[in-house]
Amino acid sequence: MxxxxxxxxxxxxxxxxxxxxxxxxxxxxxxxxxxxxxxxxxxxxxxxxxxxxxAKRESAWSIAVRQFNSVIVWILAAAAIISFLLGETVEGWAIIAVILINAITGFVLEFNASQSMDxxxxxxxxxxxxxxxxxxxxxxxxxxxxxxxxxxxxxxxxxxxxxxxxxxxxxxxxxxxxxxxxxxxxxxxxxxxxxxxxxxxxxxxxxxxxxxxxxxxxxxxxxxxxxxxxxxxMVEQAERTATPLEAKLDSLSKVLIWVTVGLAGLFLIVGLIRGEEVRQLIETSIALAIAAIPEGMSVVATIALAYGMLRLAEKKVIVKRLSAVETLGGTNVIFTDKTGTLTQNRIEVHTIQLPDARADVDVQAADQTLNVTNGDTQIIESDVYQQLVLAGVLANNADYNPHDTDTKEVGDPVEVALLKFAYAAGQDPDIIREQYPREAEKPFSSDTRMMGTLHRTDNRYVVAVKGAVEEIMDRCPDMDEALQQKQRDMSEQMAADGLRTLAFAYREIDEKPGDDFADSNLTYLGLIGFLDPPRTEVTPALESCREAGIKVIMVTGDHPATALTIARQVHLIEPGEDIALTGRDLKPLDQLTDADRERLMACRVFARVSPTQKLDMIDLYQQQGDIVGMTGDGVNDAPALKKSDIGIAMGQRGTQVAAETAAMVLKDDSFTSIVTAIGQGRVIFENIRKFILFLLSCNMSEIFVVTFAGFLNVGTPLLPLQILFINIITDVFPALALGVGRENSELMKQPPRDPKQPILSRNDWGVIVFYAFVITVAVLGVYLFGTRQLGLSEGVGNSITFYALSFAQLMHVFNLYSGKGHFFKNEITRNRYIWLALLTCIAIMFLTYYVPFLREVLSIQPMQAAPLELIIAAGVVPVIIVQVVRTLTGWGR
Missing domain, CATH: 2.70.150.10 (Calcium-transporting ATPase, cytoplasmic transduction domain A)
Known part of the structure; x- marks a missing residue:
């Protein structure tokens, strides 16, 4: 010691x-x-x-600074500085505006910092x-x-x-x-x-x-x-790791950086070798840098996540951190508490064990109904049963009023459960107490482990006693050894089933007894087992998790037998499974052997677990690359809520500490809401993937147009400011419409995506290149046709390319449907925001032509009817080609 x-x-x-x-x-x-x-x-x-x-709180200044700590922002800032140095002030200010819009949006939506220590x-x-x-x-x-x-x-x-x-x-x-x-x-x-x-x-x-x-x-x-x-x-020291979405977007940004630097550098070197003007080469390199970076990606991702937050709020799920929405969608392991999440967080009478009969019951106090769910259905007709109900009301100091919403339940939860039991059995505790006024009480103590009350009625006295089965039976002389042993065995079995048990006895006498009225000559009535009943909606929610490939693990501070019982009732574990590890069974993470790890990974129920052990268990799964969700309501859950990839606090019964530490709060404390949020998270991730496919294929088409035109030495079909305009206006609106799609009918029937995989697969990159190449061929085709065959000036050809690429990218949104349904009826065509985005962008395109200021800034030249036909062809032809290829090969879905 x-x-x-x-x-x-x-x-x-x-x-x-x-x-x-x-x-x-x-x-x-x-x-x-x-x-x-x-x-x-x-x-x-x-x-x-x-x-x-x-604890040190993150200042508003540090949150603001973090918005600029991005490689994409750094490259855009460099492009802005170079534009100013070259005298292109409009272009430079336009790039700075994009940076500020991204930063302000992120700052406003992230300002709710954790207040755990407060x-x-x-x-x-x-x-x-x-x-x-x-x-x-x-x-x-x-x-x-x-x-x-x-x-x-x-x-x-x-x-x-x-x-x-x-x-x-x-x-x-x-x-x-x-x-x-x-x-x-x-x-x-x-x-x-x-x-x-x-x-x-x-x-x-x-x-x-x-x-x-x-x-x-x-x-x-x-x-x-x-x-x-x-x-x-531990709350202060537990560091929040980058969410999977943040990590994937960061990884994607690095890829884009290398693409940008590589293409711009290659173009600059080739141009210098060919003896082209340095200023023109630098401007074209800036255009390539702007084309390679999807400036609207951060804004669209932020708004898509925020829209998901609003939808979840309607379903009683409050998300405090944007990226948590998508993180939950990628979750493949959930550590869940038992009390109040899988159960109703209210104690109820579950089992009645009389000397010669047993039954499990369903108590509905508000409806005054009691149904036998298992065992002897005739038990509720016996006299002993009625005396048991009476003893439960008399040896009781609680109060329960089903009609009073303010003070409905007062007192010990077990005693309240006994009053509900009486109501369900058709008895009114208030009337019983009037008929049996209390004369004396022997309060519960740790020495006697029992409570007794003395009551008077019709010139007789009634003693009601409840307590530990051994103490009660010792005061019941009429019980033979066989019956006593049977009741002990039943009490142990009920405890093993996770029930809290109390034994009951009574005594009727003609004369008022002394202070020892509860110590002898009692008549044994039986046992009552109490349980916090499971939520009825949990079982189908857990089945949905199984279909979705999500592993659910119960971690509770309750008794292991109780935990196992609830786990079986909600079908968290199989009927024959009886493994529940306790805190004593868990070693520190650095002391685990391979056998220990395998044993832990196979277990689905953990009881009597300390906060430190919860952190170790989360860390164990995170080391394997799993995305871990953790539910909790108590102070003891706060470190684990912060350590997990997505902390989920209970809003009704949870402590303020847990709610402010977690990334998400359930207003209804329901596990079903977690499953709903997971489905929404998967929808959001799929939406993000779609709009990234859209943005990158559009941006790559811009890269191809500039690069191919430069290498072919056919002029400058796009100017840097035109590319920037396309990226932040005509690309962003369709991408945003893709980001707020609602369809998810099949996503929860699929296993979770591999958290180790990047946001875009190798096949996705192939699809991006294919889409971009088709758009590039169409756009450069109309540019060359207009300038070479129709004899249009380079300025008009530049304008044709600007509108042709804009329209082609708008039409490209119809290529992004998942393959469910057909081209004219799918999640894209049913998304009203897509049509609103297209109409908005087309209106903006008309403004750029008819508003003199915009025409001047974007260097738009007057055009005749023939270029309009070329623009429409550039938009429609790529869609036709893509759909033909998808229909014939199935590739690109």
């Missing part, structure tokens, strides 16, 4: 393993009177306040009651220090980590820290050295809520040294 020594104070590293007397001695404090005021001030000065360190600090502002100088003082939670004797009672938030000196029916809700769905009963006895947080019953943890009873505890950890503080440190 090691400890941290500070002057005369020794703080144990494993306080849960030590008895209270030893802890008090090591912390140099009087358990009865507490610290003196002077000593408390000295320790506060020495150890600092009981507050979490504030949310954690808000949990520190509650008052605390401590013993000092022999009296109780109420102070700020930030002013408590090591060795303080902390007083807690129902309704308090625990101010710091502490070990219990005294516990009176003390129950604490630790779900935000451990994931345990039920309040934990606390005791003073030390626990095992390797006990996880959820099993350290002699400890209180900062940020958890006291739901019942009271107690005294000595503080053993403050600030960053608390379990909450350790999690806060």
């Amino acid at each position: 090691t400890a941290t020594a500070t002057n005369n104070l020794s703080v144990p590293e494993l306080p849960h393993t030590l008895p209270a007397e030893q802890l008090v001695k090591s912390l140099a404090v009087d358990a009865k009177s507490g610290l003196t005021g002077d000593e408390a001030n000295r320790r506060l000065e020495q150890y600092g306040p009981n507050a979490l360190q504030e 949310a954690l600090r808000k949990m520190d502002t509650n008052p605390a009651r401590v013993w000092r100088d022999g009296r109780v003082h109420e102070i700020s939670s930030e002013d408590v220090t090591l060795g303080d004797i902390l007083m807690v009672e129902a309704g308090d938030l625990v101010a710091a980590d502490a070990s219990l000196l005294e516990a009176n029916q003390l129950q604490v809700d630790e779900s935000a820290l451990t994931g345990e769905s039920l309040p934990v009963e606390k005791a003073t006895a030390p626990t095992a050295e390797d006990a996880p947080l959820g099993d350290q019953h002699n400890r209180l943890f900062k940020g958890t809520a006291v739901t019942g009873g009271n107690g005294r505890a000595v503080i053993t950890g403050i600030g960053q040294q608390t379990e909450l503080g350790k999690i806060a440190t």
